[in-house]
Amino acid sequence: MNLAEKVYRQLKEDIFDFRMLPGDRFSESEVAERMQASRTPVREALYRLERDGYVQVYFRNGWQVRPFDFRYFEELYDVRTLLECEVVRRLCMETDRAERLSGLVTIWCCKPSQRQVDPVDVAFLDEEFHFGLLECGENTQMEAIHKDVCERLRIIRRLDFYEPGRIQATYEEHSSILEAILSADSSRATRELTRHIEVSRNTVRDITVHRIQEARQRYTTDLSRK
């Protein structure tokens, strides 16, 4: 693996784990030193992260971890909903949908005793559920865009599932979405899916604001400084 690739992943992890906080300013040499690398691969990684929307560069004046913009997250949730609903609608018209969904069904339509309980595990499974839906479709571009959108949302979504009752609710919601698709009830499926994402969106927003309230000022600082 490239050094640039390593630096890219490490930086992303640092941002995701809030070791680098939204709003933080930093320089290339600073990162290079920390990562034991030269500026060249660091720059390559940073420019990738910039395109991903995590950091931004100021001309000859350093870098910044992109501050949170909740409106931006809301809109991404909209796109997510749109893409997932479209795939679900198409899926309802496929005759082999039971086959395609079988993997998800065994995970989500199981007995309560077999359910995962660790928030971290469930968060991972939840992502896999939504990715799985997209994979059932046959539109790799839609899938790629969806993955991209989810990636951008991960920084706040990972704070989810610590809310009491959220895990159980997720199981219920996912299984009823799957059932609706299996019975080709397109409108019910999309309705449930939309509601599910909506709940997740609200939960995450509340949790986020609560958990990082001490740093809220920074997190919500708008981008237009100077």
Place this chain on the structure above:
Amino acid sequence: MNLAEKVYRQLKEDIFDFRMLPGDRFSESEVAERMQASRTPVREALYRLERDGYVQVYFRNGWQVRPFDFRYFEELYDVRTLLECEVVRRLCMETDRAERLSGLVTIWCCKPSQRQVDPVDVAFLDEEFHFGLLECGENTQMEAIHKDVCERLRIIRRLDFYEPGRIQATYEEHSSILEAILSADSSRATRELTRHIEVSRNTVRDITVHRIQEARQRYTTDLSRK
């Protein structure tokens, strides 16, 4: 403006204008020499283009202009349709939609004598029409993704509008879409819009295949070489 930025734009133009053909292999130093720059900004530009999907790098083994993949274009058209229809649906529920659409209406709902006739101009206006629709919405992320998708399609869309009658048809289609939105007829608007994009997609595909038939072998070569 950055040198890297200049190189990026120039390379993109070269690819768009088929001075660099899909499938062409090239090296960083080759580009650097042509652009009168060092490899550093060239690399920066190339990695941006890679993320954009125009080129790809082979580990220590040069670069390649990404060959055409028509299935990939088809799928992008799907995403485009999805996004535009969603915005149109929302727009139909807005009370100030006449105001928001006024700019587009004056351009597209005009007398036949006032219409543009040059394919290049119309191609530009057509893009502006679809971008304009997205701008009428209030979802900047959707707008950004749409712009991105259209950007990727531009390399083939620009071959459009040379088909006889296509320009007139575009005017008719656009104006009836606008009328449908103005009368809040959401389903008619999306139906017309979908059909319009579908026609454009088919035309472009035919033209593309026809125009570049001598290079078709190269253009359609799949990506999985070696």
Place this chain on the structure above:
DNA sequence: GCTATATATCTTGTATACAAGTATGAATTC
């Protein structure tokens, strides 16, 4: 004490040198 200017420091932008890996082709062996 305040403002303006100049300088020093720090930042990214770019060029270049070198390291590491790949593919090609010639020489060699069978």
Place this chain on the structure above:
DNA sequence: GAATTCATACTTGTATACAAGATATATAGC
């Protein structure tokens, strides 16, 4: 003649040196 090995040229990956520009600090002037 065919297969294999080795050397060479070429490619990207990385480090470093320097240039250009921005910011902050200190100093001079009032």
